[in-house]
Amino acid sequence: MTITLQLSDAETEALRVRANEQGLSLEEAIQQAISEYVTNRRARLQAAINRVVAEDGELLDRLSR
Numbered sequence: 001m002t003i004t005l006q007l008s009d010a011e012t013e014a015l016r017v018r019a020n021e022q023g024l025s026l027e028e029a030i031q032q033a034i035s036e037y038v039t040n041r042r043a044r045l046q047a048a049i050n051r052v053v054a055e056d057g058e059l060l061d062r063l064s065r
Contacts, residue, residue: 005030 007015019029036042053060 015026015029019026022029024032
């Protein structure tokens, strides 16, 4: 599927800089962002962190001292 995406000059430059930092092409960076968005990776990661904190809060507190 082909999709046309219109970005501002500032958005394009920010995307180009970020992709370059990660050694990705613009297309690869966009595909990676879409993949993370549709898989809800951030929410799943936060849920996992919350679960660890809830289950091991006391241990984490002792380790932080």
